[in-house]
Amino acid sequence: MILHKLTTSPFKDLNLQNCLQRLADNDGILLSQDAVYAVMHQDISHKLSQLSGKVFMLKEDAEARGVLVNEYIQTINYGGFVELTLKFNKVVSW
Amino acid sequence: MILHKLTTSPFKDLNLQNCLQRLADNDGILLSQDAVYAVMHQDISHKLSQLSGKVFMLKEDAEARGVLVNEYIQTINYGGFVELTLKFNKVVSW
Amino acid sequence: MSSFTLLVTSAPCSEQNAYSAYRFALAAVQAKHTVNGIFFYQSGTLNGSSLQLTPSDEFDLYAAWKSLANDHKVPLMVCVSAASKRGIITTEDAQDSDNPHFSLTAPFESVGLGELAILMKNSDRLVQF
Amino acid sequence: MSSFTLLVTSAPCSEQNAYSAYRFALAAVQAKHTVNGIFFYQSGTLNGSSLQLTPSDEFDLYAAWKSLANDHKVPLMVCVSAASKRGIITTEDAQDSDNPHFSLTAPFESVGLGELAILMKNSDRLVQF
Amino acid sequence: MSDSNTLAIINQSAPYGNSNGQESLDMAMAMSNFAQDVSLFFIEDGVLQLLSKQTPANIDAKAYHKTFPALEFYDIDNIYVCKQSLESRGIKVSELCVDITLIELHELPTLLTCQQHVMSF
Amino acid sequence: MSDSNTLAIINQSAPYGNSNGQESLDMAMAMSNFAQDVSLFFIEDGVLQLLSKQTPANIDAKAYHKTFPALEFYDIDNIYVCKQSLESRGIKVSELCVDITLIELHELPTLLTCQQHVMSF
Numbered sequence: 001m002i003l004h005k006l007t008t009s010p011f012k013d014l015n016l017q018n019c020l021q022r023l024a025d026n027d028g029i030l031l032s033q034d035a036v037y038a039v040m041h042q043d044i045s046h047k048l049s050q051l052s053g054k055v056f057m058l059k060e061d062a063e064a065r066g067v068l069v070n071e072y073i074q075t076i077n078y079g080g081f082v083e084l085t086l087k088f089n090k091v092v093s094w
Numbered sequence: 095m096i097l098h099k100l101t102t103s104p105f106k107d108l109n110l111q112n113c114l115q116r117l118a119d120n121d122g123i124l125l126s127q128d129a130v131y132a133v134m135h136q137d138i139s140h141k142l143s144q145l146s147g148k149v150f151m152l153k154e155d156a157e158a159r160g161v162l163v164n165e166y167i168q169t170i171n172y173g174g175f176v177e178l179t180l181k182f183n184k185v186v187s188w
Numbered sequence: 189m190s191s192f193t194l195l196v197t198s199a200p201c202s203e204q205n206a207y208s209a210y211r212f213a214l215a216a217v218q219a220k221h222t223v224n225g226i227f228f229y230q231s232g233t234l235n236g237s238s239l240q241l242t243p244s245d246e247f248d249l250y251a252a253w254k255s256l257a258n259d260h261k262v263p264l265m266v267c268v269s270a271a272s273k274r275g276i277i278t279t280e281d282a283q284d285s286d287n288p289h290f291s292l293t294a295p296f297e298s299v300g301l302g303e304l305a306i307l308m309k310n311s312d313r314l315v316q317f
Numbered sequence: 318m319s320s321f322t323l324l325v326t327s328a329p330c331s332e333q334n335a336y337s338a339y340r341f342a343l344a345a346v347q348a349k350h351t352v353n354g355i356f357f358y359q360s361g362t363l364n365g366s367s368l369q370l371t372p373s374d375e376f377d378l379y380a381a382w383k384s385l386a387n388d389h390k391v392p393l394m395v396c397v398s399a400a401s402k403r404g405i406i407t408t409e410d411a412q413d414s415d416n417p418h419f420s421l422t423a424p425f426e427s428v429g430l431g432e433l434a435i436l437m438k439n440s441d442r443l444v445q446f
Numbered sequence: 447m448s449d450s451n452t453l454a455i456i457n458q459s460a461p462y463g464n465s466n467g468q469e470s471l472d473m474a475m476a477m478s479n480f481a482q483d484v485s486l487f488f489i490e491d492g493v494l495q496l497l498s499k500q501t502p503a504n505i506d507a508k509a510y511h512k513t514f515p516a517l518e519f520y521d522i523d524n525i526y527v528c529k530q531s532l533e534s535r536g537i538k539v540s541e542l543c544v545d546i547t548l549i550e551l552h553e554l555p556t557l558l559t560c561q562q563h564v565m566s567f
Numbered sequence: 568m569s570d571s572n573t574l575a576i577i578n579q580s581a582p583y584g585n586s587n588g589q590e591s592l593d594m595a596m597a598m599s600n601f602a603q604d605v606s607l608f609f610i611e612d613g614v615l616q617l618l619s620k621q622t623p624a625n626i627d628a629k630a631y632h633k634t635f636p637a638l639e640f641y642d643i644d645n646i647y648v649c650k651q652s653l654e655s656r657g658i659k660v661s662e663l664c665v666d667i668t669l670i671e672l673h674e675l676p677t678l679l680t681c682q683q684h685v686m687s688f
């Protein structure tokens with residue numbers, strides 16, 4: 001029950017890719033800051049779409065960057081971000 | 095005649111991979127700082143070995159990190175680094 | 189209601205992480221949770237510099253941290269060893285090094301890592317930015 | 318013999334880039350080349366902080382920069398706009414903002430970006446760190 | 447080989463996550479003011495800076511992308527954008543906020559040949 | 568579910584290029600001093616910190632890897648290293664400077680389950 005918090009673009013580094021390799025069944029992923037560009041990454045976006053219900057995106061960061069939200073990703077604001085860290089047992093920041 | 099200066103690990107980000115995609119025939123590559131770990135990266139190391147004579151590695155950074163030098167890479171010290179930037183027409187830092 | 193410790197390891201101004209931490213902390217206190225403290229480590233200690241002159245058309249994160257501390261009693265703790273090597277020093281540090289100038293003032297506090305252990309012990313969640 | 322401008326955009330302490338720039342500059346002057354100037358921009362401006370208290374068992378990059386300037390007449394130029402928002406301010410900046418404290422002193426100079434254009438114009442190579 | 451007082455600035459960073467984009471633009475405008483002939487290159491995540499539909503006010507960041515269309519008044523006319531970087535991100539040219547010149551991935555080194563100096567952010 | 572006063576520190580950065588490795592070690596020793604039960608995880612480029620044959624004096628950096636074998640005296644006994652991260656870098660366990668416990672790639676989340684808090688550097 002880990003929430004994996006990502007902040008960097010998957011076009012730039014391998015953080016999200018490495019995180020996906022180690023993801024446990026009941027873990028979740030929060031895309032924040034430049035990590036919201038993950039939805040533009042064909043390969044990674046496809047992988048994320050298979051994790052439905054487990055992938056979250058920070059609304060403020062997505063809107064700031066003009067990133068459109070996909071249906072398989074739940075959008076949350078900062079208030080939702082706070083609650084999400086409590087829904088999971090702990091947070092790992094990559 | 096560009097010298098491409100790399101400083102980050104190819105296991106961490108895509109700088110070196112992107113640089114290799116854009117490399118012109120008479121360009122050179124300098125592996126410095128964490129970029130010296132490129133020789134440990136099977137795929138990238140193979141690509142570098144096909145660029146013989148064009149790949150350089152900063153001795154101080156390689157030794158500091160315990161990275162062994164391959165025969166296809168020329169090792170230079172800081173003095174050689176200075177001269178290398180003059181041998182090429184310009185330097186791009188990635 | 190739950191309690192949080194935030195660990196900020198990123199510089200202000202150059203990266204978004206510290207700003208995100210501020211927004212998270214504000215959202216937490218607004219939802220009636222407790223933020224036991226914000227602990228600044230590594231480049232995060234640069235958030236504590238009182239000498240930052242933010243241009244008028246940019247967000248003043250330093251002022252925002254101060255408001256958070258004053259309005260919501262959130263302690264802002266700066267790791268002394270990580271800070272002093274980066275030029276974030278208190279008047280005491282300055283005196284010890286014969287430097288008349290310093291850059292760390294209240295509500296930011298200069299503390300050791302032991303304070304972080306205490307914060308964490310009493311927090312439901314640690315979130316790093 | 319050739320001439321160089323170095324552009325340092327990385328923080329000291331947290332990253333190796335600024336140290337590499339110092340070693341490069343030293344090697345250049347030792348080989349009788351001219352370093353027209355080191356220009357500090359973005360987080361690189363943090364190199365100019367006079368308040369850095371480096372632990373005795375760590376390399377003192379600030380002292381090394383000063384030696385380079387004093388021994389080899391290499392100008393150390395800090396971009397005023399990038400620096401001041403990061404808390405790297407001169408006594409004049411401090412006075413303007415009613416802050417009694419400052420963090421940027423000689424041999425580091427606070428300059429505008431125009432100085433970089435002049436450095437580059439007269440340099441055979443620009444190398445960024 | 448390279449024209450004097452020419453400067454290429456390569457933008458490879460996404461906006462907002464770090465200050466590279468904003469401070470690269472500050473650099474470009476200042477260098478142009480000081481008689482440098484500046485060309486801008488947007489490659490990899492740098493192309494994301496040029497999207498029209500950004501609302502950075504949501505994260506208290508400056509909408510500096512609105513300055514790109516005004517760069518021609520700063521005598522910065524050459525804005526090159528990597529075609530492959532747009533394609534891999536699914537971005538169409540019509541989504542960009544400024545008139546640009548599309549270049550192929552491998553054209554970057556050639557276009558840098560005539561530049562005196564290069565910076566990257 | 569998780570034991571109180573337990574802390575996992577994940578090390579994913581190569582040494583020297585940035586200060587993460589050194590400052591992560593400082594953190595680990597301090598937390599252990601303050602009664603936290605600290606476990607260290609080395610994954611991805613973090614495993615490079617553990618190589619025996621490093622000479623950071625060449626770049627005026629501290630040889631902090633020499634502290635790893637002494638961590639047992641700080642009551643830090645759990646040092647986990649990702650097997651796949653070693654393999655992809657061609658590193659053998661015999662090249663490391665400290666006794667470690669090898670873990671599989673997918674074991675990390677499981678091992679983190681019993682930890683109260685997690686940091687990463």
